[in-house]
Amino acid sequence: MQIITSVTEMQTLAHELRSKGQIIGLVPTMGALHEGHLSLIRLAAERADKVVVSIFVNPTQFAPSEDFNKYPRELEADVAKCESAGADYVFAPPADEVYPKGYSTYITEERVAKPLEGVSRPSHFRGVTTVVAKLFNMCRPDLAVFGQKDAQQVAVIQKMVADLNFTVDVVVAPTLREPDGLAMSSRNRYLTATQRTEALSISRALFKAREMVAAGERRSDRLIAEATHILSQQRRVRVIYVSLVDRLTMEPMRELEPGRGLIAIAAWVDEVRLIDNIVL
């Protein structure tokens, strides 16, 4: 497996691979890789001839108050994990090559990005769409794999790809969870044992909603009330949102249309911000 840090080198490689007819699969990440990320790499390896994993903690998707500086960085361990999961290249460019001095072009998706995460993190998706578009131009993938764990990110990227005529196939991989239900996340390592126990209420609330739907419940107010009730029993958990939305547009659904809906939760567990969702 090869590590590439230069944008020009990445573009040259992508050009060479494409001219040989090789299918390129890209897995964009911010590193601190866990099994969830590795499942994306394995999926990309099944679908593509060559897999590029980008590892880049993207400064433009963090607000000044957020955890950019303390976000975990462990390139060496990540590289070993990428190799074991079947990646062919790790692309880890330095920030000043991605955003050189004087950088001034951004991409904003203006509808799907607005609700949910967009309310509490208004500049977040502008950073995500900008860096993903740039990674597409750098790595020239035929397909790119994203996790359902970040459901709104998936929807925003699918919309960007459609609106801007990118010829990249967006592949969505299911959320990987710990055996007790907690969605895997690089931010879970910030949690103490007590916080982690309380954080479990997030997946519990989602699973409860799924059970209610299986029993025939369709009303969003009832699903949301029950999920909120479960979260509210934890002392350290503060709900940011609990919403039932259309999984493509992120618009609220009053009445669930099974297969189209998504219940999404964001919550603070003390100072750690966690998100999770389940397709209904």
Ligand code: AMP
């Ligand atoms: P991140 O490095 O956290 O930005 O995540 C990189 C990619 O991994 C994104 O497409 C995420 O949605 C995906 N991802 C993160 N956590 C999980 C998980 N638990 N299961 C599946 N995919 C995940």
